[in-house]
Amino acid sequence: LDIIQGPLMDGMNVVGELFGSGKMFLPQVVKSARVMKKSVAWLEPFMEAAKAADAAGTTAQYFNEAGLFTGTREAAVALAESLQTEGEATEQSNRGTFLIATVKGDVHDIGKNIVAVVLRCNNFKVIDLGVMVPCETILEEARKHNADIIGLSGLITPSLEEMMIVAKTMEEQGFKVPLLVGGATTSAKHTAVKIAPKYSQPVVHVGDASLSVGVVEALLDPDRKADFVAKNVEAQARAKASFDQRQQVKLVPYEEALSKRFTVNWDKYDPPVPEFTGVEVIDDMPLTELVNYIDWSPFFSSWQLTGKYPKILDDPIVGEEARKLWQDAQNELSLLLKNGRLKAKGVYGFWPANSDGDDIVLWADEDRTTELMRFPMLRQQWERVGQKDFRSLADYIAPAGQSGEPVPDYIGAFAVTAGFGCDELAKELEAAGDDYRSIMVKALADRFAEAFAEKLHAHVRKEWGYGASESLSNEQLIEEKYLGIRPAFGYPSCPDHLPKGDLWKLLNVEENIGMKLTESYAMWPAASVSGLYFSLPESRYFSVDRITKDQVENYATRMKMSVKDIERWLAPNLGYEP
Numbered sequence: 001l002d003i004i005q006g007p008l009m010d011g012m013n014v015v016g017e018l019f020g021s022g023k024m025f026l027p028q029v030v031k032s033a034r035v036m037k038k039s040v041a042w043l044e045p046f047m048e049a050a051k052a053a054d055a056a057g058t059t060a061q062y063f064n065e066a067g068l069f070t071g072t073r074e075a076a077v078a079l080a081e082s083l084q085t086e087g088e089a090t091e092q093s094n095r096g097t098f099l100i101a102t103v104k105g106d107v108h109d110i111g112k113n114i115v116a117v118v119l120r121c122n123n124f125k126v127i128d129l130g131v132m133v134p135c136e137t138i139l140e141e142a143r144k145h146n147a148d149i150i151g152l153s154g155l156i157t158p159s160l161e162e163m164m165i166v167a168k169t170m171e172e173q174g175f176k177v178p179l180l181v182g183g184a185t186t187s188a189k190h191t192a193v194k195i196a197p198k199y200s201q202p203v204v205h206v207g208d209a210s211l212s213v214g215v216v217e218a219l220l221d222p223d224r225k226a227d228f229v230a231k232n233v234e235a236q237a238r239a240k241a242s243f244d245q246r247q248q249v250k251l252v253p254y255e256e257a258l259s260k261r262f263t264v265n266w267d268k269y270d271p272p273v274p275e276f277t278g279v280e281v282i283d284d285m286p287l288t289e290l291v292n293y294i295d296w297s298p299f300f301s302s303w304q305l306t307g308k309y310p311k312i313l314d315d316p317i318v319g320e321e322a323r324k325l326w327q328d329a330q331n332e333l334s335l336l337l338k339n340g341r342l343k344a345k346g347v348y349g350f351w352p353a354n355s356d357g358d359d360i361v362l363w364a365d366e367d368r369t370t371e372l373m374r375f376p377m378l379r380q381q382w383e384r385v386g387q388k389d390f391r392s393l394a395d396y397i398a399p400a401g402q403s404g405e406p407v408p409d410y411i412g413a414f415a416v417t418a419g420f421g422c423d424e425l426a427k428e429l430e431a432a433g434d435d436y437r438s439i440m441v442k443a444l445a446d447r448f449a450e451a452f453a454e455k456l457h458a459h460v461r462k463e464w465g466y467g468a469s470e471s472l473s474n475e476q477l478i479e480e481k482y483l484g485i486r487p488a489f490g491y492p493s494c495p496d497h498l499p500k501g502d503l504w505k506l507l508n509v510e511e512n513i514g515m516k517l518t519e520s521y522a523m524w525p526a527a528s529v530s531g532l533y534f535s536l537p538e539s540r541y542f543s544v545d546r547i548t549k550d551q552v553e554n555y556a557t558r559m560k561m562s563v564k565d566i567e568r569w570l571a572p573n574l575g576y577e578p
Contacts, residue, residue, distance in 0.1 A: 007324035012036055016122035022211050025303045025321040026114065027328075030436045033117045037433040042073070049076035094125040100151035101129035102183075103162040105220045105520025108155035110442050111183055111301060112208045113152065117435050122213045131526075132518060135166045139173060148220055149537075151180040151206075156490055156498055157572050158520035159185055160194065167198035178202040178219045180212070190572065192236035193243045197337075202229045203236075208304055251381040251575045254551040256317050257390035260360070264538060267399045272407040272466040272535050274350035277366075281512045285344040285452055287337055287418070293451035293458075295478045299329065302443045319470075332440045341425045342445055344452055345513035348460065349506070350533075353411035354400035356445065358392050359558060360507070361400060361412060368406055371481050373506055375499050375532070376558040378544045381551060381575070393493055393532070398537040412460055412533025414486070415509045418448030419525025444529035453529040466535045485539045488531035490521070495573050497521035498559065502555035505529060546575035 015032045018024035046069050053059045062079060063069055069076050099118050102109050109131050116126045127145050129138065138273065142150050150170070152163050163181050170179060181191055191205035202219060203437055206212050218228035252260075296309035302321040303325055305318045312322045336342050352363040379392035398407035422445040429438035439477050454477055461467025466483055476482075487493040489500045502520045509515050509530075516524045523530060549563075554572070556566040567578040 008039055009038055012121050012123065016118075016213060019118065019121070019210060021541040023211075025318065025350050026118075026209060027321060027325045028116070029121055030117050031453060033121045034434055034436045037435065040560075041433050043112065045073055049079045053079065065411050074205075079423035084292070089440060096148040097125045097127065097145055098149050098151060098216060099127040099129065099138070099145060100153065101133035101138050102153045103159050103166065104134045105136075105162060105518045106154045106156055106159045106524055107131045107365045107518060107522050107524050108525045109153070110439060110446070111155075111209070112151075113435065113439055113442075114155040115153070115206075115212045115305075117439075118209045118212055118435070119199060119216060122217075124216060130446065135162070137311075138166060139169060139175070142175070142177070145396070147177060147182060149173075149178050149216055151182065151212075153181075154183040154185050156520060156522050157185050157495065157499060158522075158569065159183065161568060161571060162520070164195055164198055167195050167203060170201075171199045175199075176201055178204065180204050180206050180215065182206040182208075182212075189243055192239035194569070194571070196216070196236055202232060204232055210304060227250075230346065247575065250383045250500045250549050251546060252383050252390065254379070254381065254548060257381045257400055257551075261379070262389040262391045262395040262538075264395070264398075264536065266407050267408065269398065271398060271407060272464050273408070274410055274412070276463075277350050277352065277410075279347060279349035279507055279512070280414075282346040282456075283513070285346060285416075285418075287342060287344060287448055290344065290448050290451040290455060291333070291337075292474060293477065294447045294455045295450060295454070295474075296326075296447070298450070299443055300325070300400065302446070309384050328436075329440065329444065332437060332461070333444055336441070336444060337514070341421045342441075342448065343420035344416070344418040344448060345515070346456060347507045347509055347512045348411050348412065348414035348456060348533075349417075350412045350464065351506075352380040353397050353409055354406045355394040355397040356400050357404075358394045358554075360394050360397050366408070366409070368400075373502055375502065376555060377494060378496065378547060379551065379574075380485060380526050380542065380544055380553060381547050382545045391540075391542045393534070393578060394543075395489060396536045398536045405486075410464070410535065411533070412464065412535075413503055413506055413513055414453070414456060414460075414533065415503070415507055415513070415523075415528070415530035416452040416456060417513070417515050417523070417525050418452055418526035419445050419527030420514070422527055423527055431457075442527070443527075449527040449529050451533075453486070457484075457533070458482070458567055460533055460537075464533070464535055466537075483537050484533065484535045485529050485541055486533050486540065488529065492545070493541055494532075495544055495571060498569055500530065544573060547573055548575050 015029055017028045048067055053062050100112055100116055102112050116128045119126050129141055144153045150167060167179055178201055181195060186205060188205040191203060196203040204215055207216055285356045300312055300322060305322050307315050307318060313319055352366055352368055354361050358379055362372045364372040377392045377394045380390040397411060400406040404530050417570035422442060426438040462480060470482055472481055490497040500517055504517055515528055552566055553563055556563045567574060
């Protein structure tokens with residue numbers, strides 16, 4: 001215990017200080033944590049043996065005058081087991097208890113895991129509850145462990161609503177501990193406007209892992225807490241004022257936005273015809289075929305190394321560490337290609353389609369008389385300077401009834417994953433004390449999934465006929481130099497996650513390849529991508545952003561849901577207070 005609380009913790013304290021001051025990078029911190037974790041695991045049997053011998057009154061028999069065990073590590077394990085001590089394992093002192101969880105309905109945990117590692121490096125006890133954790137479990141475990149701070153993580157927009165529920169419940173149950181929120185879907189503004197008002201104790205948005213230590217230290221330091229909280233309240237007041245001011249930005253009425261929709265001369269457009277209609281299943285996509293499609297820039301971002309690949313490798317500040325991380329990634333990638341632990345599967349298809357107002361109608365066959373499914377879409381209403389039209393994805397599909405007959409247009413859909421086997425492998429590595437490789441495997445699985453989506457889209461453009469002659473490098477693919485788009489539900493062009501349910505039915509995703517949706521419409525495995533394919537050359541990505549109540553009411557009717565439920569799912573996009 002003296003070794004752990006002495007030189008090992010002294011070393012980790014230095015690591016924490018260097019990271020907090022920007023003099024050490026995240027990969028170095030996680031590697032340092034791996035050394036610490038494995039060291040503690042090695043020493044643990046000796047601590048348990050000392051505890052057992054002390055309880056049995058046989059310390060002098062097994063330990064010398066300096067308090068060191070006189071036998072081997074195996075003998076220490078045997079001694080602890082033979083004396084069968086009761087009670088909790090020997091535990092080192094810590095600076096406070098931090099409980100963290102990915103909220104209900106969300107399966108993403110790379111960021112959460114990084115925060116946990118960083119805080120442990122700084123001698124905080126971290127209780128990591130994992131992913132898809134219900135509110136009641138979070139609060140029950142917080143009481144059980146007497147947590148000093150609770151942290152919530154989430155990647156998809158429905159997680160914001162779940163965070164609000166947790167904050168509200170904490171207030172109702174009389175919690176007095178600070179609440180931290182983080183993850184890709186969160187923001188300082190949303191935290192200030194929607195989450196903080198639900199809870200009377202400090203609610204702090206943490207943008208990345210490097211900030212978590214400073215925030216936790218300040219909140220647990222009696223001499224610094226009041227000043228930190230006051231500054232946080234001031235910052236949130238400014239964010240709220242900025243939000244209120246932004247709410248005054250003009251949103252045109254929905255009918256006006258419809259009248260100024262993006263238009264195409266469909267009479268002169270000859271839509272490309274795919275080679276087949278219906279569904280195709282890719283039961284086993286070899287990872288070797290995906291490597292050349294990987295976009296490495298987001299990989300470095302996930303490790304908080306900012307820069308575009310490959311330039312980042314020569315960056316004067318982060319270049320050296322980026323090169324080390326890159327080599328570690330190549331080593332892990334080689335192992336994954338050899339051991340077959342990750343499995344990639346996909347499903348995609350094409351259907352006759354036409355637009356009907358802001359809905360996209362999919363037909364059962366080429367007769368275009370029997371409706372198979374429809375995807376209601378949302379339309380821009382925010383009037384920006386110089387804006388000539390207000391777009392909806394429905395604008396990119398030829399309308400039904402144009403010139404008396406529908407133009408024979410088509411739409412595609414897909415769902416791919418490279419995450420089968422990832423959770424099991426990551427857990428094995430964590431159990432072996434190797435958080436670094438565990439996080440690395442998950443980060444690579446994400447890259448493989450995105451690469452799968454890129455490769456499949458390239459294949460689709462040829463199979464659909466509108467990209468048959470293209471010859472693009474991976475850099476050009478990453479820069480989207482091709483025709484057409486592949487928007488995903490939950491992203492700016494179609495921010496609602498709910499239609500993913502119909503996408504799953506359309507492609508029969510769960511039965512065909514085993515991918516699932518959570519109650520919040522997060523995809524499992526986490527390393528997954530899904531969306532729609534549009535072939536129109538003029539199609540572009542855009543952001544729906546905020547919308548008015550008249551569009552919400554119209555959308556609720558088209559979705560066959562109540563306005564209240566739609567407002568809950570589209571909360572980040574509402575241009576009004578419901």
